[in-house]
Amino acid sequence: MAPTDIEIAQAHTLRPIAEIGAKLGLGPDDLEPYGKYKAKIAPHVWERVRGAPDGHLILVTAITPTPAGEGKTTVTIGLGDALSQLGERTAICLREPSLGPVFGVKGGAAGGGYSQVVPMEDINLHFTGDFHAVSAAHNLLAAALDNHLHHGNALGIDPRAITWKRTVDMNDRALRQIVVGLGGKSGGVPREDGFLITPASEVMATLCLASDLEDLRERLGRIVVAYTTAGKPVRAADLKVHGAMAALLRDAVKPNLVQTLGGTPAFVHGGPFGNIAHGTNAIIATRLALKLADYVVTEAGFGADLGAEKFVNIVSRVAGFRPVVAVIVATVRALKLHGGKKLEELTQEDLPALARGIANLEKHIENVTRVYGLPAVVAINRFQSDTGAELDLLEGRVRNLGVPVAVVDVWARGGAGALNLARQVVALAQRVQSLPAGKAADPKGDGRKVRPPEGAAEGPGLEDAYPDGFPGGLRFTYELDEPIKAKIEKVAKQVYGAGSVAYSAQAERSIRRLERHELGNLPVCMAKTQYSLSDQPELLGRPEGFTLTVRDVVPSAGAGFVVAITGEILTMPGLPREPAAERIDIDRTGRITGLF
């Protein structure tokens, strides 16, 4: 029987975190250790390296996710290890897992097989406490808000217009909709409320988009928690707790360093949702990684329509990131599902279904290359049931588009299973670098990166890639000063393939209110199902011409975006009938079992 993820991770001998830090030029004083294999990076490191040139940023994204699983995190880790094997100074940037899915269905979320970040038990459970710090800061604000109501409501908050919920890092459906403040006068003011899971907290999104502690404190102060009876936004700063919230996040704002099974340094830092938030790890971590490594591989949430779009229009805009290459992860299994095959029949070869499903991949390739302006390479994450004919069909179709493609086998082989992909990534990065100065070129122009990658000669020639024109570099889909509706429509039509956008009466009111309160100039964070390019989860493949319906638009003023909500977005998951928690256990020696 194949070993499980946790068995593979536990059989591995980790290197002391100081050794991992040394690979990035970090000394012992640069690390704040959390046990022997985890560390936070001391804030003085940024002051030392901030003037250094940036390494190459590689964005890993995917086709529209399906229940079949795509393995995006696994590919991200495998690619990082492969780049390390090629001799490149590499760092990986990932999100931290939430406890909710760990105890729910999913099990762990730190890669899989021989492409994992370790120590996996720690990363999946508590890690360095960042999620708990976010929860505490979030709930302090909630307590201060209800306390303000209880002590006379001097700000004139409308108790029916409170938008700030509470949070817990747990799948707990019974907390989705609740009534608080019961039990008479001493119990506060009764009102409807609810809990979000911590990754859905705006504090998490804010942490991940802040550039430093000072910026974080300011952003936290801007969070809108309610409206007054006169309709004026009430912010965390009005409740005077943003300083204490920032104090609670003093350590959470420092990037966490761990290692992959291949010994590649990995920054695992922050974990915002990919729907109501932007779904990528903390900017502070990626920014630091770019100063310390020549290649930084990071992952965006869900498919390229969601995570990558937000990485372009929200994250890269605020952080000044310029990814040089995007890797689009696809699987034969998932594409067959997009082509109409049933979930339980995915192990059967089905070339017609695959051929139909490839339309989904094609749309994501178009988005990455033509809408976002980034050269793409497709990583086919191989599963045992894939047949040679299926792989040939898929590879051939991608190659016909002029897009480089590599089959990877990262679960079973780790970095060795992604060497071909890594060579293509390096070749594309080199080609980007050799372009005339522009957004995509080396922003420092110091030529530091121009050195032939080891083993590049063995890689596939990319001379014939992009025959219709090499992508010109990162392009925003909209400008910030456009009206909210214009921004939404550009994303909906250009990225999703929608024919039109409809707005509920509530959305119309909200948009007017946001623009009245000068919140109209923020980027739009689209909250849309991840299971379809449209807002209807059942529309697989490549739907076109549909109407995207916006139900509401709400501010995340601390994070610095407005959220356009389409469909039903669940911000507090439930546990399944037999939750993963029932099989998770620990023995007397402290060995944990049952994490996947």
Added chain:
Amino acid sequence: MAPTDIEIAQAHTLRPIAEIGAKLGLGPDDLEPYGKYKAKIAPHVWERVRGAPDGHLILVTAITPTPAGEGKTTVTIGLGDALSQLGERTAICLREPSLGPVFGVKGGAAGGGYSQVVPMEDINLHFTGDFHAVSAAHNLLAAALDNHLHHGNALGIDPRAITWKRTVDMNDRALRQIVVGLGGKSGGVPREDGFLITPASEVMATLCLASDLEDLRERLGRIVVAYTTAGKPVRAADLKVHGAMAALLRDAVKPNLVQTLGGTPAFVHGGPFGNIAHGTNAIIATRLALKLADYVVTEAGFGADLGAEKFVNIVSRVAGFRPVVAVIVATVRALKLHGGKKLEELTQEDLPALARGIANLEKHIENVTRVYGLPAVVAINRFQSDTGAELDLLEGRVRNLGVPVAVVDVWARGGAGALNLARQVVALAQRVQSLPAGKAADPKGDGRKVRPPEGAAEGPGLEDAYPDGFPGGLRFTYELDEPIKAKIEKVAKQVYGAGSVAYSAQAERSIRRLERHELGNLPVCMAKTQYSLSDQPELLGRPEGFTLTVRDVVPSAGAGFVVAITGEILTMPGLPREPAAERIDIDRTGRITGLF
């Protein structure tokens, strides 16, 4: 202006935690560092030292607390530093602070002035994540319970007989009484619920009473969360999540090591409430400290009627601890309050009020020496407003009882302000050791501790102490196999001075149910106001002959006791009109201000 606690702490240069560990014979591999100044002790250390003889355990307790403040934690730390200055190998054991009071009224809870444990900001905020781990384990059990109801309630749980609430480490009165499970079928089963603050969680009490990880897992499984419609207890093990709860507590079970301003090693580990739980730090930490140090100074919650009683009858019983000396902390200010003086007039000299208030101290001395069987020394924690006549009166009255007494000035002078107290403690410990073999004598009989303490000759002669007979060593107030009511009545009459005990109808029913379900043989944890020896907070001084009313008796089967509830016990505090959170802030360098 006198510097604040946080200013004093921040001006101090901390020693690396490895240096602090070395004072206890711990090497680098014995420590799991959390940053540079905090560490958890690796579990292998216990295996190495478990056969070593125990050091002397010194229990710090106090008079009945008042709003004037007694400074028990400060005296504990100052005494530890003084013992270190006398050349004794000393460790301190304290509870971890809860975030709730930090953001509420109290500010920090890591000592004060020049008697603090540091880094104080870390200890007050998140520390090593133990409280968050307890919260997560607690809430996992709550989520599993509601999930069980949602998926068909196979165990037949009576939704009206669910006793397991949720928890958050925040003062949040609006969560005291709530309704969960609203919003239709997808939101679970509607029912009344509420939140406790984390120190009130039974998981916290269980963690602090467990002897190791395996024992913890078993105890967690025994937690009673509800009753079936047939009245049968439903336990965490029935929901099959005790293993996952233990996995969440894998690191929380390891003792935390920090330092005092005087460089004394301090184990700050666990923080259960002192009313509905037992109110002392984790047994695992104290037990380890006793193996590593010659003197271990620990603190019990509230007055000697509560914390010390529970330390004797619950903690020492399960852990096998044998404290050799108890320090009773008293202040002139607080005793004047007990003597009828008003809070706002405490800075005025008032010998008659003080003389009356000393009755409170006398009762605590009697409890410690005659009921618990421990030699006591009274530490008068000096305040600036104390007059010489007041101090003389108080000292004289205590000396007349034959009880050693020392004036301490630990806030302003640190360990140097408690040298006299330390010398008396050492002298008493020596005298205990020279007693004929018995409970109080060196349990190993290896004479390891018999060595004259440095500077002992300078200390006051204790030849005339305890003229009516030296306390004979730790004595339990009741035996476990007595009926619940007999146990309650022994504590109420012997310790509190009650004339009788009354039981509500609910309490009568609960006691019958507990004894029916074989939960009658557990120790009784008294939940009583800390502000009076009686169950009526307004009865200061030394009330006698009152009737103690028991409202209910509930099981904490995981912790291993039943809780007898008297009066109104608040398990979720609220924030004041101007919470401390409003003045807590952080600057761009990460310096935190506004913690006390």
